[in-house]
Amino acid sequence: MNALFQDQRDEIVNAWVDAVFNTYALETTGFLRTQNDPFANPVAHMTREAAGIVYDAVAGEDVDPAQVKKAIDRFVKLRAVQDGTPGQNLGVFLLLKPILRKMVLPRCSGSDALTSYYLEAESRLDSVMLLAFDMYTADRDIIAESRITEIRNQHAQLVRWAQKVGGSPLNPAGKE
Template sequence: MTFESELAERKDELSEKWAELILRTYPKETQKIWVRQKDRFQNPVGAAIFEATRALVDLIIEWQDAEKIAEELDRLIRIRSVQDFTPSQAISFVFLLKKLLRDEFFKPMQAEDRLGDLLRFEARVDNLAMMSFDIYSKGREEIYRMRVDEVKRSQSNLLRKAGMIADVTADSSAD
């Protein structure tokens, strides 16, 4: 039996455990609510974390569609990037998967002399971390660009109201 097929057999359990590890990175009161309440309307963030980990475990096992993997990573990263996490904390959820895999499989695989299979699979998790860093960086760039654009619009509006610059739309309609 391949390591991927072992993971596939336990994917629901593993994705649930991974989501719970992620939720433990939040303050205690938040954890209590998000772990207990899985309804997507009463707990959209917790539900999104559980859904994303479920999808990611499937995608990591298959390791076929980088675009879909990036989409699911983006879902988790967007949640964590707007919260009070440092960049490393925001993407640390990827390494929690590695911890989970080692906790669940290291000893049995060591006893069966199959640690190479685990290490090969962990390379996928390392690739997820690199993808996550790229996604996080791109998202932050987007946020900063939006902030700069907003400042430019605000300054332009102030200058226009002060009569220091002409209203381009009013000038072009006079032609």
């Protein structure tokens, strides 16, 4: 059954990575596709690495769950700090479905067993998406807390500065 997904693995993963790159601005897309140095282009490197691991998990390969979770986590952390809605940032996982439907599903015709195996793969992709969503919301909560702390610190620093120069909204100059 795994041959159904593994025969075209590299082609499918590359198509998916291209679809993910297409979610970025046009000027960024070219850089992501052409710069292969993992230090100069960590986004593309991490995307390619995560895509391969996630694909193997979706295909039903025996992949270590911790490795899959790590790949998803790295990918989600990157998307969580980028502009865009959760749907835009996490929708990249769902970009795999039309690729699978185009490249794998036609090979299932006439076989209930293959069709069933294919549908299980789509269910695994849905599970990956739900795990990614949970991770994404946790990451966004951390980012929000960091921003709140930063604003509080800036406000406290402005109040201290204003008090030093002779006035503060909390303690106007000359009034005790």
